[in-house]
């Protein structure tokens with residue numbers, strides 16, 4: 001449990017700490033919050049009063065055990081909502097999420113490369129409207145939109161800088177935050193897709209309360225979101241976690257980023273698709289041979305059904321990814337690695353096995369403690385859920401930056 005501070009000028013930070021305590025320990029009492037966070041009873045009481053006034057929290061019955069009966073506190077899930085949108089190379093997906101991380105609506109649209117950035121943003125704006133209307137949510141309860149997409153970007157300004165990728169997008173310095181906010185009239189937060197997924201896992205998933213963890217996000221590309229000492233680590237230009245462009249072979253093939261032998265060349269779903277198609281052309285036996293145009297979902301299904309060709313390529317990708325994860329865990333000393341994103345939502349078990357095996361056999365600290373490897377609980381929605389969680393994180397999570405700012409007074 002995170003500690004609060006009783007110093008003045010840290011109201012927002014403490015509110016985040018209390019809200020987190022209520023969210024994680026559903027049914028917790030004021031006394032327990034004070035015990036768990038180190039805040040004074042008076043501070044907790046004041047903050048809870050504010051949260052009750054704002055209808056973010058409700059009093060929900062009494063716990064009669066103990067010397068004095070204690071009123072139980074819970075988050076009021078339908079008091080606020082956040083929208084999450086993930087822009088991927090082939091589709092945009094959106095979710096509408098309540099404060100408890102429950103998904104109350106979903107929309108998705110195929111992305112056409114010819115649309116250009118403004119066309120895709122038009123599409124996101126339209127899908128946002130449809131999402132809210134269909135879910136019949138009062139627009140005044142909307143906190144904002146989180147937008148996740150592949151980087152590089154300036155998270156604070158919400159500007160996307162030339163996402164170099166295989167699909168030939170030509171998006172240069174797109175003011176995602178400003179352009180989307182102008183279309184929908186809500187605050188917008190933009191972040192890297194992998195970072196968003198890590199925040200989502202923190203909010204709704206298995207990484208609650210884990211101090212040091214990484215989220216490996218694999219959809220069409222590959223990236224990582226990182227939490228260090230309970231804080232989201234964004235890095236100096238807000239582009240930390242470009243795991244896919246970690247060099248694993250300096251003499252390797254040229255990557256679209258301009259370097260050689262990047263991890264993504266060996267492990268991305270794009271490589272799996274290329275290799276499987278090539279081998280099928282060579283006439284190798286496979287259950288996929290009967291299909292006219294083999295797609296990634298076909299390959300993923302075949303791999304999970306044990307088709308030897310599909311399985312071999314997916315397992316190769318998993319082994320290469322496991323290499324990168326060992327390097328990353330060695331550098332950062334993590335407790336937990338979460339695997340998620342569209343690709344891993346379908347073939348995650350194969351990757352989990354390989355990543356676990358590599359960490360258990362190769363990590364220098366392997367005899368000290370095992371690193372947990374988990375599949376993301378958000379499944380296919382991980383990116384969009386993460387994007388929605390960005391909004392909640394921005395408003396409600398206790399963040400050290402606020403404290404650092406305070407210490408300058």
Ligand SMILES: [Zn+2]
Pocket residue numbers: 244245255256257258259262264
């Ligand atoms: Zn690269």
